[in-house]
Amino acid sequence: MHQKLLKSAHYIELGSYQYWPVLVPRGIRLYTYEQIPVSLKDNPYITDGYRAYLPSRLCIKSLFILSNETVNIWSHLLGFFLFFTLGIYDMTSVLPSASASREDFVICSICLFCFQVCMLCSVGYHLFSCHRSEKTCRRWMALDYAGISVGILGCYVSGVFYAFYCNNDFAPRVVVMYVIALLAFLFYISKVPERYFPGQLNYLGSSHQIWHILAVVMLYWWHQSTVYVMQYRHSKPCPDYVSHL
Numbered sequence: 001m002h003q004k005l006l007k008s009a010h011y012i013e014l015g016s017y018q019y020w021p022v023l024v025p026r027g028i029r030l031y032t033y034e035q036i037p038v039s040l041k042d043n044p045y046i047t048d049g050y051r052a053y054l055p056s057r058l059c060i061k062s063l064f065i066l067s068n069e070t071v072n073i074w075s076h077l078l079g080f081f082l083f084f085t086l087g088i089y090d091m092t093s094v095l096p097s098a099s100a101s102r103e104d105f106v107i108c109s110i111c112l113f114c115f116q117v118c119m120l121c122s123v124g125y126h127l128f129s130c131h132r133s134e135k136t137c138r139r140w141m142a143l144d145y146a147g148i149s150v151g152i153l154g155c156y157v158s159g160v161f162y163a164f165y166c167n168n169d170f171a172p173r174v175v176v177m178y179v180i181a182l183l184a185f186l187f188y189i190s191k192v193p194e195r196y197f198p199g200q201l202n203y204l205g206s207s208h209q210i211w212h213i214l215a216v217v218m219l220y221w222w223h224q225s226t227v228y229v230m231q232y233r234h235s236k237p238c239p240d241y242v243s244h245l
């Protein structure tokens with residue numbers, strides 16, 4: 001009776017409090033680090049909250065449950081919507097009001113398109129990393145790496161186009177971007193802070209989540225810098241001796 005509506009309560013640990021009840025749809029259960037397949041074993045300091053052995057349909061459904069991937073998935077899904085919305089805003093308002101050229105439109109579109117691809121590849125990987133087929137998981141992981149490369153390409157294209165434009169203060173903005181990128185990378189490789197609080201940051205506050213949020217911040221910063229330099233370029237044309245070089 002009412003089998004489809006049945007949900008089971010599962011208790012999870014958040015911080016040092018161990019008994020937060022969450023509703024888990026039928027067919028999905030959460031596993032501990034010891035129970036998951038070797039291919040998913042990447043971070044022993046995340047001790048619980050793993051999804052595993054799921055068919056595609058349940059991977060997608062797991063978007064709406066609290067697991068140790070929830071923040072990873074949603075941070076980049078919201079990141080995707082952020083860059084999608086920024087794209088519409090730029091094309092309809094920011095660029096026309098800065099009397100942007102056709103090149104500006106192309107560069108800005110490439111930049112934001114790359115950022116959106118980067119975000120979606122990451123969402124796909126974190127959503128399907130629990131797929132029951134190891135081959136599927138590996139393909140999604142490759143796509144996640146490819147997505148990061150596409151994101152970097154997006155920064156590079158606008159960077160090359162605007163960076164060396166006469167004398168403006170683009171350089172400090174590039175430095176800030178590198179600092180954010182370095183910080184994100186340090187969290188990523190060091191597994192700080194969960195290393196110091198094993199089992200307590202399974203759902204919230206782990207290094208990968210920080211890396212995800214810093215990735216969105218970094219791409220957002222880069223987008224703002226690109227728009228800033230584009231506006232600067234149109235408001236203060238280069239002196240003759242530079243533009244004739």
Ligand SMILES: [Zn+2]
Pocket residue numbers: 072122126208212
């Ligand atoms: Zn990730």
